[in-house]
Amino acid sequence: MSVLLDSDIVIEILRSRDPRILSEWSSLAATASEILFSPVTAAEVWAGARPNELQTVAQFFRLANCIPVEYNIGQLAGELLSQFSKSHGLKIGDALIAATAIHSQSVLWTRNRKHYPMPGLRFLT
DSSP states (O other), X not given: OEEXXXXXXXXXHXXXXXXXXXXXXXXXXXXXXXXXXXXXXXXXXXXXXXXXXXXXXXXXHTTSEEOOOOHXXXXXXXXXXXXXXXXXXXXXXXXHHHHHHHHTTOEEEOXXXXXOOOTTOOXXX
């Protein structure tokens, strides 16, 4: 199984605020699951990183694999935006993350399921 991390999960792991997420992270890290992230997640996390967190953020991203945004993911994200932006307020960052999860056949780990209304998207827990 491969798991794509959403930005909110990465932030919670880095800031160690939610014991449930930390427990799930420990369990996931102990399995053979492939842990993935999108460049969108990297950008969102780096944009909000505090100066004292920079080294920890860099170390964290070395633990996972980045799925590059390529044409097929961009096309799918555009289709998702066309379908869900007006009805659900889907934004481009979330569309790219959803398209990455769908394209890579990964489960998405997020606390914000309402941001991802598209059918066929699988979630962790």
